[in-house]
Amino acid sequence: MNAKVYVTLKTGVLDSQGKAVKHSLETLNFKEVTDVRIGKFIELKLEGVTKSEAEKHVKAMCEKLLANTVIESYKFEVSE
Amino acid sequence: MNAKVYVTLKTGVLDSQGKAVKHSLETLNFKEVTDVRIGKFIELKLEGVTKSEAEKHVKAMCEKLLANTVIESYKFEVSE
């Protein structure tokens, strides 16, 4: 079982890194970029669990460890 | 135009962060997790370009800035 977790900063939280990357892209002449947000992409491999168990567990992992819900939101997909 | 960029460590490159997270998930009793890899998830907003232009540009951005191609690979999707 594979899970892909996307952790992103909530809107309203300043993304200094995203801002810096946007600035660098501008100086590289990619002027069409109007916004950059930087988050995390976490790939998990799970064994010995069903898909619905995996979904429940991954959600728990996000809440407990993978995301800090004060400033971050998360999304995930589980596939076989 | 929106682009989602996924930057991951190449296979074979030590992912010390993934290793630490896996270890922590184990102590949290998520024993079913057999592998964790941690990468970046970058969301871009682009304006005034067609989809195919956007695709070309995002690829260039990845090569030049968003990914460190010595140790990282990248994938991206462009959507309207």
Add this chain to the structure above:
Amino acid sequence: MDQNTKVTPEIVKKHGLSEQEYERLKKALGDREPNITELGIFSVMWSEHCSYKSSKVHLKKLPTTGPHVVQGPGENAGIVDIGDGLCVAFKMESHNHPSFIEPFQGAATGVGGILRDVFTMGARPIANLNSIRFGSPDNAKTPYLLKGVVAGIAHYGNCMGIPTVGGEVVFDECYNGNNLVNAFTAGIVKKGDIFKGFASGVGNPVIYIGSKTGRDGIHGATMASDVFGGGNEERRPTVQVGDPFTEKLLLEACLEAMKSDAIVGIQDMGAAGLTSSSFEMASRAGTGIDMDLDKVPLRETGMTPYEIMLSESQERMLAVTHVGREKEIIDIFKKWDLDAEVVGIVTDDGIMRVRQKGKVVCELPIAPLVHAAPVYERPIKKPGWQDKVQKLDLKKIAEPKNYNDTFKKLIGSPNLACKSWVYRQYDHMVGTDTVVLPGSDAAVMRIKGTNKAVALTVDCNSRWCYLDPYWGSAHAIAENARNLVASGARPLAVTDCLNFGNPERAEIMWQFEQSCLGMSEGCKQFGTPIVSGNVSFYNETGKDAIYPTPAVGMVGVIDDISKHTTQFFKDTGDVVILLGVNTNELGGSEYLKQIHNKIAGNPPHLDFEREKSLHKAVLAAIGRGIVKSAHDISDGGLAVALAECCMQDNCKMIGAEVKLEDDVRSDALLFSEAPSRIILSCSGKDADLLLTIAKSFGCPANIIGSVGGDKLKIGDLIDVGLKDIYGLWSESIKKIVS
């Protein structure tokens, strides 16, 4: 590389072995062909990096002994005795090539490697320094390399909790295609607690410790990728990725394990990983090792013996314990969540026997392999251009009309500017021992529980080494010693990192030889033997080699910590005293380069007797407790040195007014980099005593002015507000990266 891969002439060539070397190899094997794993092992053991085949004959000439030397070259780090039963272990090592390919990871793993070299000897690291060199500030790659290298050094050192307390940063066109990253670590060890890399005691277990082995950096430099077959780039990263977190655990676990008497010998796995550590340990002890690769902790599946033996995965060590004591050692590493496995056993037959799945995959006689290693006396020829670049006619150099402008241009040039953009990124206070922070001549580290401190510095003027490798290198030693003395420390010993071009070129070997001779002479004069070091050749791209760059690191001791000094002026009304003599020498100066766009002349004359009397005078005066500040004059000359006494990087400023009455041209008076000079300050009541002390050692000394105000005034040549020059000086490096 599959174990069954046939060893063809082409494969031999790709392993960087010449035909003669291959013949030599077969002979050492008793006239048989090596298998592929054995070939791989030979190729790294006989590489320039591990065998020192081009440099050995010259390194032999370096002075390496002294009454205080506990361990000279040949171990993982050098060690000197600083009294009270304590020793300092230290070494410097290069990571130039990896840092050019991937500046962040290259620099980070450079720091990781040198830290292991020091703690593998039983020493707890107390300080990191680094000497880093980049191309011209306006070269397109410079900002990227500078940012990456500094962030990489910071990442590793900060996470380890070892303060990075000093170093040097230099920009010059000659490094456009080859940046230099030389990392230095010093640690403290009790004299009785030193560990060495010996695989002694037949029957003793050999233990692998630390990170798992992956396919990192296998033959990074020498192998063409097609040899690996499949062409799958993805599987074989040539740069290693560092994990300072694991190394921190390794450090604590090793120091804890070393407290027991179970460990016989221990060594880090650096370049050539498992191969060099096991061969070196067995060779030092005159033993053999039987190793089982099935026991080696692996990160990936399907790794071949070739890959396992040659992997350069980071954060690993090899230890030998007394038989029966392995469990207690392994338990300590497990407590720190590290892998630790018995992978072999010490034997008496002098053979390295390696098995995988029960089959012997490598069987090499250790001593012949080590003794048969090639040593070359490479041809030497003085370059045809050498005499020409030394020509300099000062009469043809027009003096500037406006010295304020000239001075401002110099103080804002990257080589003379404040380096705080770099060291702000380094945690330089962790450990709560840093008494003198980066920014002064030498870093000073107290040793808790004693009254002592050690002082550390790294320096080299490579432009001088280009103009005259012998004297340039001698100057590097003198300047390091002078820096230590200015902080109140007695110079003890040296480590070096010799960065040069291609040794197969006679001109480069001439530079190398001259440099070794010059360093030797310097070290003998100051009584500071070279106890460790490293050679990095092939720093050239196309036809352009870097300047000969023998980066020198020096360690000194302060017996009474209360008697240390910084370079900064302290109080209004204090008297400024110049020790030493101003001269007309401008050869190789930053002034000639920046203002007149000229790289020419001889480095200034170095008179060892004069230099030594200066050291004695300054140490005596500091010992009397009457010196408030001390700063040596080097890059940028007297004017820049005075400005550096006036300004601290945290906006603290205090002015000075001086008058000079020497019979030399004004530009030389201000900007000559002539050696053997130190600027002191003291309170008015102590000035006479200070002059008397100086004269008693035969050191010329004169009152040149006083401290106070918010300007720097030098005669009627320079009159600048400190606020004006502070901006130029402190922002210069930041401008390069933004």
Add this chain to the structure above:
Amino acid sequence: MKFGIVVFPGSNCDRDSFHVPTKVCGQEAVYLWHKDADLKGVDCVILPGGFSYGDYLRCGAIAKQSPVMKSVIEHAKSGGYVIGICNGFQVLTESGLLPGVLMRNTSLTFICKYIQVKVNNKTPWTNKYDAGEVITLPIAHNEGNYFCDEVTLRRLESNGQIAFKYHGENPNGALADIAGITNEKGNVLGLMPHPERISELILGGTDGLRVFESIISTKK
């Protein structure tokens, strides 16, 4: 007063945090290993600076899961003293003992330097300072940019929980110049600057020492 200094894998200011209470203040101290839940009867827990678990994922995130933290949380809830310095502050916010979060410095670089902070002397950790005193402390961090929502900020302000505010220069972009906060009861303090690095004259000053002296003075 008995201090307990937690050692996480990757802690690197643990020995510095041991040195000041014992060698400078003459108190008792023990190390607390992250795998042990036993706090050995200490009065004050110090979560030291460093890179616990490599600071991987997020600073302090993995550390909060360790066995010792369960006991530290209980200790704090029952009124025991806890101070988190730098990485320790990050562990405290991740564990929920203090509100908010520490994000990456706006400069995106690690910063090591002396800065000035203004002290609120109405906490048990700062009672030896004068009201509004401005002191010099060193910082050394990559993630010291304090952030919380507006409601929380107002609560921190009205309860007098902001113990230290950057004065003059804000080095990392922290909300409302926050350098250190306490919990509502005041028994838990988290701060980014390192008081233990400036508690001896040989290291350039003693402005940090009074944090330790303040808390020691609360024990009769």
